[in-house]
Amino acid sequence: EIVLTQSPATLSLSPGETATLSCRASENVDGNSVAWYQHRPGQSPRLLIYGPSARATHVPDRFSGSGSGTEFTLSISRLHPEDFVVYYCQQYGRTPYTFGQGTKLDIK
Amino acid sequence: EVQLLESGGRLVQPGGSLRLSCEDTGFAFSGYAMSWVRQAPGKGLEWVSRVSGTGSETEYADSVQGRFTISRDNAQNVVYLQMNNLRADDTAVYYCAKERNKWLPNDAFEMWGQGTVVSVSS
Numbered sequence: 575e576i577v578l579t580q581s582p583a584t585l586s587l588s589p590g591e592t593a594t595l596s597c598r599a600s601e602n603v604d605g606n607s608v609a610w611y612q613h614r615p616g617q618s619p620r621l622l623i624y625g626p627s628a629r630a631t632h633v634p635d636r637f638s639g640s641g642s643g644t645e646f647t648l649s650i651s652r653l654h655p656e657d658f659v660v661y662y663c664q665q666y667g668r669t670p671y672t673f674g675q676g677t678k679l680d681i682k
Numbered sequence: 683e684v685q686l687l688e689s690g691g692r693l694v695q696p697g698g699s700l701r702l703s704c705e706d707t708g709f710a711f712s713g714y715a716m717s718w719v720r721q722a723p724g725k726g727l728e729w730v731s732r733v734s735g736t737g738s739e740t741e742y743a744d745s746v747q748g749r750f751t752i753s754r755d756n757a758q759n760v761v762y763l764q765m766n767n768l769r770a771d772d773t774a775v776y777y778c779a780k781e782r783n784k785w786l787p788n789d790a791f792e793m794w795g796q797g798t799v800v801s802v803s804s
Contacts, residue, residue: 575744609790611727618777618794619719619727630782630792662727666781666788669741671717671729 604667691798
């Protein structure tokens with residue numbers, strides 16, 4: 575099973591700043607098949623980025639993904655107040671699909 | 683617009699059984715791989731099981747292998763998760779999730795249901 579480690583666990587920033595979230599895989603992810611999800615409390619997760627740099631439908635271009643092999647990054651520029659929630663990376667290159675433990679974005 | 687609608691979650695005793703359902707109310711279901719993903723209280727997301735678009739292939743996390751069975755009915759646009767021998771650590775919100783592209787062997791989850799709560803306790 576591919577283990578995904580997200581860092582940092584919590585990131586404290588202010589609105590308007592840029593967030594950089596990291597996801598490290600325990601081995602190369604097949605096809606760089608990494609996705610990022612935003613998860614608000616009480617709601618379903620929302621797909622932001624897949625493959626690992628394509629934006630999902632209706633996702634603003636403030637969100638961008640990059641990386642390959644074992645290192646992947648989600649960047650969120652010009653942070654809005656509604657961006658301060660939890661983000662998960664996921665590898666779907668092979669089963670068992672796995673998720674990182676999440677990064678919580680906090681308002682400083 | 684609600685597209686994936688889960689049901690079946692409730693309080694059940696340890697060792698009990700439960701069947702979750704997820705109905706796709708959208709226009710395309712057949713051919714899209716579907717998964718169940720859960721989130722235990724205070725924890726992150728955990729992939730549980732996956733069924734291929736035709737239903738011929740199924741896969742499971744080690745934590746549920748041998749206890750849970752995933753299946754689908756493409757005529758009714760429904761995916762099921764039969765959960766047997768439930769344990770306290772199966773307590774979670776269970777989401778069904780639909781992969782983005784049916785022509786790819788694996789893909790990200792573009793659509794998620796609202797979740798159904800399973801609580802295992804005596």
